[in-house]
């Protein structure tokens with residue numbers, strides 16, 4: 001049973017808010033004028049941000065994430081950038097990308113239109129409210145709303161990025177769709193280039209160029225149990241191009257008692273890579289060498305992190321890294337996460353070239369349906385989903 005240390009009466013509006021009001025999100029609670037965090041958001045003492053053992057030592061709080069200069073990737077320093085990328089993926093699981101070629105207008109306007117969406121009256125925002133994880137557009141709150149024992153201080157708008165889905169994206173603010181589509185298109189291209197570089201850093205490009213003719217999905221089959229699709233570089237590049245993209249606009253309103261809850265609890269992301277844009281407000285922390293380290297926003301750059309699917313594809317060479325978001329009492333924070341993987345129907349499996357006697361297959365084949373099944377039945381925080389995909393005979 002969860003015990004709360006804090007027993008003083010929470011005597012303001014926070015406890016008089018009735019029924020399902022919290023389902024409308026934390027922005028709504030703030031708009032109702034709460035001055036304390038309702039009990040549903042209060043973490044057990046040992047799980048609160050300041051109390052997790054990993055924050056006891058402060059010597060690494062100023063860690064600089066590796067910086068990948070994207071422009072250099074296509075220049076004379078290509079080899080060096082690939083080496084830096086391999087080092088970043090292996091030792092941090094996170095890196096920042098600068099000189100990525102996405103214009104400052106597109107970046108600033110995406111944050112701006114995201115912020116303006118959350119400033120709309122609840123009546124407008126709640127048109128998109130849904131708990132159906134298959135919705136093409138989904139406005140919601142917390143981390144995994146239906147499974148969270150303790151809620152977190154975040155509202156979100158999730159957008160599946162396909163042409164079919166675009167017409168369902170919010171029609172207000174008026175420029176939302178146009179901006180969102182442009183931003184999604186550009187981040188997808190950046191993701192594809194980064195993935196190519198990452199596959200090269202894994203040594204896959206040179207070893208897999210024997211078959212230059214990518215097969216279609218029908219020719220090769222794409223079923224988890226019967227797939228005959230040939231595992232080669234050209235095929236994976238094509239599959240990555242045809243892959244899924246989910247954009248998540250996160251809003252973290254000021255929290256009256258940020259020491260009691262999280263903006264987002266510790267978790268890893270499910271895809272290959274997440275390209276994250278944060279506004280100027282600090283909040284993101286990553287787990288690095290057992291310490292929670294704040295990633296200071298760097299204007300016009302992307303924070304990129306490895307997701308569970310890349311850990312599986314690389315057969316554990318590159319690991320997805322846990323991260324979390326701290327709430328703060330002063331400033332609202334907006335971030336836009338773009339999660340990329342293979343198509344929602346595709347199978348993710350360790351790359352055959354990375355499996356050998358010293359490094360046997362470490363993960364079961366998986367797909368998006370497994371993930372949905374997991375998040376609707378289990379607690380998907382930490383790296384729980386990935387843990388569930390590990391083959392049990394492997395202990396490291």
Ligand SMILES: O=C(O)CCC(=O)C(=O)O
Pocket residue numbers: 248250264269276278283284323325334335337
């Ligand atoms: O808001 C952030 O900085 C991180 C967001 C995040 O981790 C996510 O959307 O998965």
Ligand SMILES: [Fe+2]
Pocket residue numbers: 267268269274323
């Ligand atoms: Fe995340």
